[in-house]
Amino acid sequence: MNLLHLTTRTLRLAALGLVVALAQGCATGPNANPADPLEPFNRTVYDFNDGLDRAIFKPVATAYKDVTPSPVRTGVNNFFNNMSDVWSVVNNALQLKPKETLETGMRVVFNSIFGFAGVLDIGTEMRLARNKQDFGQTLGYWGVESGAYVVLPFFGPSSVRDTVGTVVDSSVDIVSNVNNVPARNSLIGLRVVDKRAQFLGVTDFVEQAALDPYSFTRDLYLQRRANPMGKGSTQKEERYDLPAPAAK
Amino acid sequence: MLRRTLAQLAAVVVGSALLLVTPARAADESPDLLIKRVSSEVLDKIKIDKTVQAGDMTRVMSLVDSQIMPNVNFTRMTASAVGRSWRQATPEQQKKLQDEFKTLLIRTYSGALAQVKDQTVNVKPLRAEAADTEVVVRTEVLGRSDPIQLDYRLEKAATGWKIYDLNVLGVWLVETYRTQFAQEINAKGLDGLIASLSERNKSNAAKKS
Numbered sequence: 001m002n003l004l005h006l007t008t009r010t011l012r013l014a015a016l017g018l019v020v021a022l023a024q025g026c027a028t029g030p031n032a033n034p035a036d037p038l039e040p041f042n043r044t045v046y047d048f049n050d051g052l053d054r055a056i057f058k059p060v061a062t063a064y065k066d067v068t069p070s071p072v073r074t075g076v077n078n079f080f081n082n083m084s085d086v087w088s089v090v091n092n093a094l095q096l097k098p099k100e101t102l103e104t105g106m107r108v109v110f111n112s113i114f115g116f117a118g119v120l121d122i123g124t125e126m127r128l129a130r131n132k133q134d135f136g137q138t139l140g141y142w143g144v145e146s147g148a149y150v151v152l153p154f155f156g157p158s159s160v161r162d163t164v165g166t167v168v169d170s171s172v173d174i175v176s177n178v179n180n181v182p183a184r185n186s187l188i189g190l191r192v193v194d195k196r197a198q199f200l201g202v203t204d205f206v207e208q209a210a211l212d213p214y215s216f217t218r219d220l221y222l223q224r225r226a227n228p229m230g231k232g233s234t235q236k237e238e239r240y241d242l243p244a245p246a247a248k
Numbered sequence: 249m250l251r252r253t254l255a256q257l258a259a260v261v262v263g264s265a266l267l268l269v270t271p272a273r274a275a276d277e278s279p280d281l282l283i284k285r286v287s288s289e290v291l292d293k294i295k296i297d298k299t300v301q302a303g304d305m306t307r308v309m310s311l312v313d314s315q316i317m318p319n320v321n322f323t324r325m326t327a328s329a330v331g332r333s334w335r336q337a338t339p340e341q342q343k344k345l346q347d348e349f350k351t352l353l354i355r356t357y358s359g360a361l362a363q364v365k366d367q368t369v370n371v372k373p374l375r376a377e378a379a380d381t382e383v384v385v386r387t388e389v390l391g392r393s394d395p396i397q398l399d400y401r402l403e404k405a406a407t408g409w410k411i412y413d414l415n416v417l418g419v420w421l422v423e424t425y426r427t428q429f430a431q432e433i434n435a436k437g438l439d440g441l442i443a444s445l446s447e448r449n450k451s452n453a454a455k456k457s
Contacts, residue, residue: 241327
């Protein structure tokens with residue numbers, strides 16, 4: 001099957017890439033962060049992504065946001081969200097979550113039929129949650145460990161497990177499988193711009209709030225992935241604002 | 249002499265009456281009610297203020313300073329983010345660190361507050377023992393998009409509950425800044441950290457205007 005062949009080949013390339021990365025990009029030395037063993041490699045990719053972003057994606061997304069009326073942008077965003085909701089239904093089912101599968105499934109049906117192929121987001125009015133799930137999260141549900149933090153070219157923050165997830169997500173992506181090449185490229189291009197425009201606020205925020213954008217982005221990503229409920233560490237933190245406890 | 253005693257007695261009576269009448273609200277207010285009250289007050293003030301919605305950062309910052317900061321134990325927040333080096337810092341360095349960190353946070357998070365249009369805050373029921381001195385209050389900001397998770401860690405102080413950590417969308421503030429600060433301290437020491445913070449604040453101020 002063509003799809004399987006493509007997936008296997010991409011996975012093999014990704015694995016090879018990672019081996020090379022591990023050999024060259026391993027962090028050593030006293031400042032090595034145990035959660036980020038590939039830090040040198042990651043920083044290089046991050047800088048590359050940042051350069052690409054400043055040169056191309058951010059200006060295009062900013063222009064898109066300035067020029068396009070808000071309802072049109074909302075419609076575009078809803079359309080692509082609807083497409084990704086289809087994949088969320090599959091992943092919720094793979095994670096054996098009947099309530100979420102049904103809820104997101106209904107959302108897709110209502111938005112596609114009554115929302116003009118997803119342009120109108122009726123699902124939110126009906127309070128049907130999106131329950132967004134990708135294949136990386138499905139792998140995690142079934143016990144696959146995250147692995148090291150990895151920054152992917154173009155895609156950005158990820159992990160070893162989620163890289164595999166992204167490969168699978170991309171191969172079954174509805175938009176990528178459209179047969180008409182010009183239409184497909186336009187749709188993919190529009191989706192990239194839409195997504196980048198969604199994140200303009202976040203990137204501005206990181207630029208202002210972070211002393212080191214690379215580690216700030218990394219820690220944001222790792223915290224959100226590890227503690228989706230935001231529980232945080234349960235260790236008793238040391239109170240540096242109080243005098244040191246007397247030695248017993 | 250009798251007049252003086254009477255005067256003193258009167259003072260005592262009036263003083264006690266005032267004490268009884270003044271609500272001891274600050275010290276007795278439970279943490280979730282405190283968060284609910286402060287959140288509502290801040291959101292309401294932002295919604296009716298046209299200058300805020302036009303993007304006037306000084307207005308938002310003074311609002312945050314006057315409404316939210318009195319409920320925050322900022323020394324603890326800063327010390328926790330700085331870590332071990334806090335104890336070696338001079339009182340001068342500690343003060344500078346707090347001031348710069350405060351400016352950084354107020355400016356960056358005020359940016360988020362200025363985007364508020366018609367959001368409301370839903371405070372979740374508090375899950376804590378009556379004797380707990382440290383609690384987590386969980387809230388969500390409801391608007392047109394997905395609800396945004398916003399949690400607070402509070403400690404019990406003499407003047408009421410004080411916030412010492414903040415979580416937005418699953419990310420705890422102090423934990424994130426701990427790494428940021430540690431990197432700067434390792435590379436350039438405490439004074440280097442103060443300099444970096446001050447530089448960042450200056451460039452943020454320049455960008456906004």
